[in-house]
Amino acid sequence: MDRKQEVLRQLRETGSYVSGQQLCETLGVSRTAVWKIIKKLKEEGYPIEAVTNKGYRLLSVEGKDLFNKEELERRLQTRWAGRPMIFSEETGSTNADIFRLSEQDYPQGTLAVTSKQTAGKGRRGRTWISPPDVNVYMSILLRPDFKPETAPMLTLVMALAVHRACEELYGGKGDGQPADNSAELPGGDGKAFAGAEASSGGAGQPADGTEPCRFGIKWPNDIVVSARDGSWRKICGILTEMRMEEKEIRDIVIGIGINVNQAEFPEEIRETAGSLALALGHPVSRADLTAEVWKYFEEYYEVFEQARGLSPLREVYERALVNRGKKVRVLDPESPYEGVALGINEEGELLVKPDDGSEVRQVGTGEVSVRGVMGYV
16 A cells, blocks of 8 residues: 555544644654645545644545545456556556556556546547546456457447446436536446346436436447437447457457546537536546446456357347437448348347348448437437
8 A cells, every 4th residue: 555545544544633743653754745645635636624733634525526546446346357457647548558568468457547648549540539637538458368350349348338337327317407518517147237227217307207317329339328318429439459469369458438527528529429427417426437337347248258259248238229220321431321220149240221121231340330310329
């Protein structure tokens, strides 16, 4: 445990004032060093009261979005996913960070987390816009022993985990207001999936019968949210990258970016992007969400790994799939077409029945874009 963690532990456990002298003796450092640690904790958002002749006291942190290694490790409930955790306040790309850690023989499950990316990557070479201190950007290292053609399906497994985490924490909740980007906000077996079905209503249900907050997956891996039955907005993107060695998987990195407390978006994505805070009507804890995501990823990944595919996860994925039964436009550069999305097959491909009456087609991840006919979904 480092010195900052020890100071936090003492403040939490005491529940009252801890003298500077006591902290000096426990840590074996000077008063100046203790003061610097307290200053750093305050900068991270901890409400610490300092009173002459009494010492330091940690006030209530309820409702505060504290996002650092200490808070994340306190909440993490996994056996291997997110262990070890490498936290940085700023980095270029968490995917690039994980590949570097893989070169140093870090184990499967190693997680890189940051609250600001300067070179985030999206699908098809796009840049992932990463404003600081409001969202979550993280990547995990995997070293699977299955065939390379199985790897693209991991993107859907990750999407399931994020969707489940959002449903468990926020499904059916919110203040009933639509996601208004002008809002002002501060800076194994079937039993395993008992809570995975999308909520319909619940806490905070408005009197007019509309659902406060719903979550879904836009094929293959975009997590979307709808507030008060409004339009679906993207709150999470997922990028899976794989490296090969002699025709076998060397390592896989899955990176995700989640719009958590972001209040404004660039004009080019303003009509399709959203955040949890905008949908719910209040800021949320990034640390809570992060821990929940990896809890469910570990669960789903182990089921996927044992089955060597999506077969046991297909039904739960389709329940969350907002494209299912909807008109879609398949933006195939060679032959674009429209049809109705039916669901997915066991390889994670989207099944589309073309409007021209031809046979159902399988749309592979990474090959084309799929959009709703009347909008993003």
